[in-house]
Amino acid sequence: MPNQLGSIVSKFPYIMFGGKGGLGKTTFSAATAYWLAEQGKKVLVFSVDPQASLSDIFQQDIFGKGPVKIKDNLFAQEIDADTHIKAYQGEIRRKILDMYGFDEVPDEIEQYIQAASAEPAMEESAIFDAVVDIVVAGSYDYYIYDLVPLGHALYYLSMAKVYDEWINRITKLREEMREYEEMVSRLRSEKTTEEDAILTELSYIKGRINQSSRILTDKEKTAFFFVVVPEEMIILDTQKAAKLFAAFDVPIAGYVVNRVVPRELLAQDIPAYLRNRIEMQDRYLAQIKSNLGAQVQAYVPELERDVTGLPMIEKLARIMYADGQ
Amino acid sequence: MPDQPQPQKKGFLQNVKEVLYGMGRHDMTRYAIRTRASMEHLFILITMGDLLGIPILPPYYSLRLLPYVVPQIATWKRRMLREKDVSDAMF
Numbered sequence: 001m002p003n004q005l006g007s008i009v010s011k012f013p014y015i016m017f018g019g020k021g022g023l024g025k026t027t028f029s030a031a032t033a034y035w036l037a038e039q040g041k042k043v044l045v046f047s048v049d050p051q052a053s054l055s056d057i058f059q060q061d062i063f064g065k066g067p068v069k070i071k072d073n074l075f076a077q078e079i080d081a082d083t084h085i086k087a088y089q090g091e092i093r094r095k096i097l098d099m100y101g102f103d104e105v106p107d108e109i110e111q112y113i114q115a116a117s118a119e120p121a122m123e124e125s126a127i128f129d130a131v132v133d134i135v136v137a138g139s140y141d142y143y144i145y146d147l148v149p150l151g152h153a154l155y156y157l158s159m160a161k162v163y164d165e166w167i168n169r170i171t172k173l174r175e176e177m178r179e180y181e182e183m184v185s186r187l188r189s190e191k192t193t194e195e196d197a198i199l200t201e202l203s204y205i206k207g208r209i210n211q212s213s214r215i216l217t218d219k220e221k222t223a224f225f226f227v228v229v230p231e232e233m234i235i236l237d238t239q240k241a242a243k244l245f246a247a248f249d250v251p252i253a254g255y256v257v258n259r260v261v262p263r264e265l266l267a268q269d270i271p272a273y274l275r276n277r278i279e280m281q282d283r284y285l286a287q288i289k290s291n292l293g294a295q296v297q298a299y300v301p302e303l304e305r306d307v308t309g310l311p312m313i314e315k316l317a318r319i320m321y322a323d324g325q
Numbered sequence: 326m327p328d329q330p331q332p333q334k335k336g337f338l339q340n341v342k343e344v345l346y347g348m349g350r351h352d353m354t355r356y357a358i359r360t361r362a363s364m365e366h367l368f369i370l371i372t373m374g375d376l377l378g379i380p381i382l383p384p385y386y387s388l389r390l391l392p393y394v395v396p397q398i399a400t401w402k403r404r405m406l407r408e409k410d411v412s413d414a415m416f
Contacts, residue, residue: 012379088388095392108402109395112376116384125385159383166371166382173368180361187357189342198368198393205386 005298006035006093006321008238008253012223014215016145017256018153018245019227020234024258024300025052028227029048029146030076034310035317036142037074046077046134046147054078054146059309070174071310075140081123081132088126089113124155128212133216145215150261152218154241157248160213167206174199216250223253230260230284239291254297257288258319261302369401377405393408 002010007033009015017025017032026047033045044067047054054076055062062068064080071241089203092113093105105113116122134174147153216222224245228238242252261278300320307316335343372382374388376398382390394401 021364088385096395098410099392100395106395108376108398109391112373112391115386116388119384122384125383129385132400163383170371173364173371177361177364177368180357180364184354184361186355188346188352198390201389201393202333205382205389206387209383 003298003322005256008223008297009321010036010039010041012163012221012253013141014143014145014221014222015148017214017227018224018241020237023229023234025227026057027144027313028256028258028320029144030057030298031053031307031317033074033076033142033144034071034313035321036144037071038317039073040073042073042075042139043142043144044075044077044134045146046079046131046143048049048081048131049109049146052095057308057313063075075116077134079127079134081127081130084130085117085122085126089117107122109128121159125159129208131215131299132208132211136211154248155323156242157213157216157245157250158211160216161248163209164206164213167202167209171199171202171206173204193300216249219251222251224250225253226255227258227289228255229258230281231286232287233282235284235288235291252295254295254299255288255292256297257285259302260285350407365397366401366404369397370405376402 015029015032017028019025029045029047036043045054046067055078058070058076060068060070060076061077062228063078064083065078067075067077070076093110096102096105097108111224130144154186174196178199206320216224226238230233238255245252261274261281263278263282265274266278285299298320300316303312303316307313361379370377373394374382
């Protein structure tokens with residue numbers, strides 16, 4: 001029987017661990033993927049972080065290699081945004097050349113292509129677009145989304161909301177333009193003009209942006225967990241972030257507390273340094289309990305070493321999901 | 326090349342039609358085309374704003390629209406960057 005965390009996790013095909021950097025998002029993603037794969041589910045754990053750490057945790061270079069099989073049912077993927085953007089730029093250039101029969105892309109246009117790709121938002125929008133492809137393909141039972149730190153995710157969610165509105169307006173303008181076009185055709189007694197390719201593109205873009213924000217906000221399919229550790233600043237920041245996420249309709253499935261120093265140590269002869277840390281954690285654990293209470297889905301102990309490589313991931317998965325095998 | 330209208334013999338009716346068009350509808354057509362052109366420029370501004378340094382759409386998606394506006398970019402930039410005076414208000 002799965003424990004509390006396990007029974008929540010198995011209900012949602014899109015699972016995300018979010019939180020400040022370095023608290024164990026990737027570690028939990030890997031352990032959860034491992035556990036689900038052990039349950040016989042086909043799982044993809046993927047990262048959209050340009051400084052992704054899935055390669056490090058699985059001790060295998062998977063960057064930009066598509067989904068790489070780690071073990072039975074378990075696949076990992078790190079999206080290489082740069083290559084993705086370059087290929088995409090190439091497509092745009094080819095399209096321009098084809099459409100107008102140019103030999104080369106005009107200078108001004110080329111400059112624009114370069115400039116657009118240098119913008120920081122380019123990488124993010126390219127990555128989120130790639131995510132849509134991965135998730136829509138639907139070849140896995142579970143998708144575990146190793147999220148970029150909170151700020152980026154929020155930024156994208158807020159963009160998605162604004163863009164939706166924005167594209168609606170652009171589409172409306174485009175439709176009005178079309179009316180004028182038709183009016184001219186009528187006045188000149190010509191037959192109606194051909195379909196507006198831009199309108200088609202706009203509705204495609206709208207669909208993509210909607211899909212990518214839906215992946216983050218679908219109440220039926222998405223479970224978003226915050227990773228916290230028992231430290232004051234992290235608790236405060238995470239609570240702030242949780243409010244923002246809730247405002248953007250991200251379904252928050254709960255919190256997982258990481259790096260809890262085992263209390264059993266207190267019974268042993270341990271240095272004052274460690275004793276102090278345990279006492280400090282006790283204070284913050286009490287605070288977490290009173291603030292988050294029932295929303296805490298699991299407490300995960302600080303392990304004796306960092307989690308890298310399959311045996312450690314397996315060990316953590318057993319602790320997190322208390323399989324008791 | 327898009328299909329050019331083939332020159333053909335015009336009948337009397339056709340001539341009448343064209344005269345009437347010139348008298349009544351030509352102005353309206355011109356106005357409609359003009360409005361359509363300003364809208365086109367507005368459209369490019371709100372999608373390709375980055376060309377003037379105004380980022381608006383996510384760049385990944387604005388690139389998708391770029392191929393369609395290539396022919397208009399030069400006139401659009403000229404229009405956006407030229408100095409304005411009162412006469413602009415009257416076109």
